[in-house]
Amino acid sequence: MTLSMLLFYxxxxxxxxxxxxxxxxxxxxxxxxxxxxxxxxxxxPRLPAADAGDTATPPRAQ
Structure with a gap:
């Protein structure tokens, strides 16, 4: 087996x-x-934090 055949294989x-x-x-x-x-x-999406005086619910009736 020649070197070229070995290289080929x-x-x-x-x-x-x-x-x-x-x-x-x-x-x-x-x-x-x-x-x-x-x-x-x-x-x-988070809502901005409300302030203490900025409430969404009306005050309670007495």
Missing amino acids: MLLGALLAWPCWLLLRRAQQARQPLRCVQPYQPRQ
Whole structure:
């Protein structure tokens, strides 16, 4: 076996191993457990804080 044939087969092996390596990596990532995330809950817009003298309810009747 000449050096050029050896180089050719090494290059051919690397080219064939590359897509197999990508598929293997994707399969390993698919087997990992999913990350827990917080469910999406949009925050309600907060109203500005009311002052003590600025009440929304009328005073109580006596």
